[in-house]
Amino acid sequence: MNGLLFQPISKLGVHLYSSCALAGGAGLLSHHLYFIRGFHVLNATRIACTHVLVFTLLLAGAAVENGFLSGARIAVAIFSSYLAALFLSIATYRLAFHPLRRFPGPFPAKLTKLYGPWLARNKRIGDEFRFLHQRHGHFVRVGPNEISISHIDALKQIHGLQTACSKKNNASYDVIQFKGEFNLDSITDHAEHRQRRKIWDKALSKTTALTYEAETRTVVKSWLAQLERLQGAEVDTSLYAKHIACDNMGRIGYSRDFRNIQGDGDSLMFDIIEITFRTMSKLGQLIWPLVLLFSLPRFGLQKKFEEVSVAMTEERLERHNDSEDLHDIMKLFIEDFLSSKPQAFRNRNILYADAQAIMVASTETIACALGFSFFFLARDAALRQQLREAIAPAHGRSFPGEFTMAYLQGIEFLDAVLNETLRMSTPVPLNGPRTTPPQGIEIGGTYIPGNVHIFTPPHVYHRNPEYFQQPDEFIADRWLTRPDLILDKRAFFPFSLGRYDCVGKSLALNVVRLTLAYTVWHYDFELAPGQTESAFWDGYVDQVVVKPAPLKCAFTRLRVPGVCG
Template sequence: MSSIIPSPPWLYSAATGVAAHVTLFRHGEWDGSAPNILISYLVVFTILNVKNLAELVTGVKDQSAFQLLSCHFVGLYGSIIVYRVFFHRLRKFPGPLAAAVTALYASFLPAKRLNKFEEVGKLHRKYGDYMRLGPRELSIADPRAVPFIYGPASKTTKGPFYDGGEPYISVHTTRNKLEHARRRKAWDRAFSFRSLRDYEHRVSRYSAQLLSAIAENVSRPIDMARWFNYYSFDVMGDLTFGKSFEMLVTGKDAYMLETLHKDMQSMGPFLHAMWILPLFKKIPILNKSYLTYCKWLNAQVDIRTKNEPEKPDVFTQLSREFQAGAKTEKDRLHFHGDVNVAVIAGSDTTASTLTNLFYELASSPEFTRMLQSEIDSVKEKTYQELSQMKLLNAAIEETLRLHPAIPSGMQRVTPKKGVQIDDTYIPGECLVQMPLYSLFRDERCFAQPNQFIPQRWTDRQDLIKDASVYIPFGLGPFSCAGKQLALMEIRRVTVDLLSRYDVSFAKGQTHEAFYQGQQDVFTLVCGKLQLLFTERVSD
């Protein structure tokens, strides 16, 4: 019988694991502390490995540090699992059992490819509008919940996902609402109507460069997903760093684009387990790419600071905010974070939207001809004129509905008192996220939800049942500051291309291949889109 009962040191070690969970890890957010936690355990393991120390601590001979820590972790993770499954405040919400146990479930949900938004949609069809997708995370597909989670009066705040940029905290990753409101002012100035008018000729310059690249490939297959990335990144490189990345000229990926997409593919699966990212940044060798990128970013900011252009740009407005402050090391990191997100957020989402727009235009030749007629009827194709084109705007709106730039939605944390959505109560301090891909294709909100019908935004508004869920640029204080610039870029290049060319799929390009190439890495990244551009024949 005595051989069955564990010796007291084993029990004590397991008890310390339970105690660590109950008194520490059950409370607050620990994602950012992952490196310190790992170091602490390594220190304890090292100390206990000192000769005879384990015996001195436990009073038992041959008690190894490995055995002690193993028992500690059994107690720790046993307590975590039992609490999450049977006692957690989200235990009553349906969902996969594995999701209740670990956040890694959502990370490995798209096992074959990064298509989490599709997999989450399937799960919602099985479990309903409110589904537990993580130990303290709910995925919500209830259209009624939008104003409570994302609206201007919402009491939710940004979740730990937004800490992933530390120490570079941009306005996008700022979780404090007051701090966000203060820093947002510089962004609003950077994208004011006056600023946009100043940017118009620079956007047109890169649209012309894209047209030159297409002119060299008329009637030949061209991967427009790649070239739209070149276009959007060259625009934002100019408006932020004061110089283009020259991708439209060289036809080759610049360092930033190559690094960004490589890192997004490697880290994309772990957006629900954010404790992995701080570890990645701290572990030698693994963090080489990250450290190299940080040095590159700092160098670009320093170069741009010394070369102020004649006309203000996005960098100018962000720099003024920094220069007017105390200019502490923290301020400098925040400034660099803003510059970084200006290029990335202003490029990646625009590129994916353009790619998806031209996928839909190539799929809908009849509508495309109608759009070309509207384009032909506009004499002065200025920013203001393009913004008033009904069919063009409808095509963009419908593209963003079918292919939202942030398909899985934005992570939020509920306030301590929780959130009541009609008859559903969501407990406090829980992570919530609304999958925009599912919402925008919900039959309760849109008739024929999976069909590309731009006219639903013009003269077929009977196809819109609930427009309140349509928030492709976000809603409330955290909405996208660069929305109008993105629309300017999209309108400009779409009009320039369709004025000159007809568009169709290249041989071998299928709808299935295009959808399979899409990746959800917070923003939507498109795979190849092989198109043919042929000269339009005048009537």
């Protein structure tokens, strides 16, 4: 039987040893002529299919000549030689010849992108990046072609309006699409992004914000009514933070009432979003499995999410001509789509892509910010009282018994609480990567080669003692009476920076401001018996956007909602 392994394969014309040597040579050539040149993540499906096809043909040829069992051994030996040479060449290049070879970082990260899932194993990849920077400094090689940066000069040079860095040649964005069309955040072309951003900016302008404020107030009143119904019961504020964000998104995004706060809404869509994020987060920054997955016909949860988002968009389109009273984000998108010369929404798939962006961006970040705000307030009675006193002058100034953004936006202590919450618990710890220009870029005296993917993780900056003293302590006064605790305010960017900053940041802050103002004014609340701070800190997870852990709180009514006082 062993002799069969060394019999010639007539179709290849060489003996097994020679065949393995040729296969090894092919592995070296494939690396130096193809894999080492350019970005190929988006070709993952084609690459995988090509290799499967080659192995299948090799197996078939060897099986015909030598029988299936011996042929399989021969095919495996030859193909293994190819893979061994390919991976050995890749490893040698990445360790000894890659432009990033001199940058510090964990040894496995220099070899393989599979280190990303390892970093994400505990669902705290933001903390893992922070630990890496504490160990290796401002510039850390976190992947074969990736550098994470915590130097303050990086922010302007990478995210500034004049930057030469871009989102192009970066599969992290290319993979996020709907039938070939990208949402606002995943557009890599500056001109296209600028045109789409104009519509979004109009949809989220100060004028439209007045309409959205009324809808948000309706959602907050539903939250207060639910607290009234739950008197005496422990309330999971993290869960209701998600419900508030979702119901608010339904109203300002689609003019729909999802009724999640009341407990009789359909949460399927939001469950799908969470499961999708959870899956993506397990991959770290490993993208090619997503390329393979998304190249398949849609099935399961992904198919259901697309069906739901399309159905909601189509229903909103049908209602567009039936009612002039609908004022939401989709209205501006639809008006551009139906115009004779659309500026941005040229087809339905673009409309669907940004409709999905509304669902995700308008819920997850707000739920995170609001959930952690409840936590920091619930554990500190003095903080709640101080906030209550700070918002008192704004109560009833525009309407009897009500708060309005016109006056809440000017309350410094409220903003200080929000800023410190966002610093301590940044909704998106890593932010999206950028690609350096071909000529490279110099940051803080360190040269970063061209065509390298670079990260500026907000969580790393926000918890860095170089920029914030006592970085792990919640101190709202650092934004007011203790400016000495902020060493460099540029390091605070919870909503990203530059042309790709969060278009809905003002909207998100307004939702949190209104919710906290009404809640603190009408109720006092604290951690429920058995609920510990450590359980909350240990339980939150980073799944692209941070998800707060369940937080049981006990509420005590101070004033009757709707009654002046």
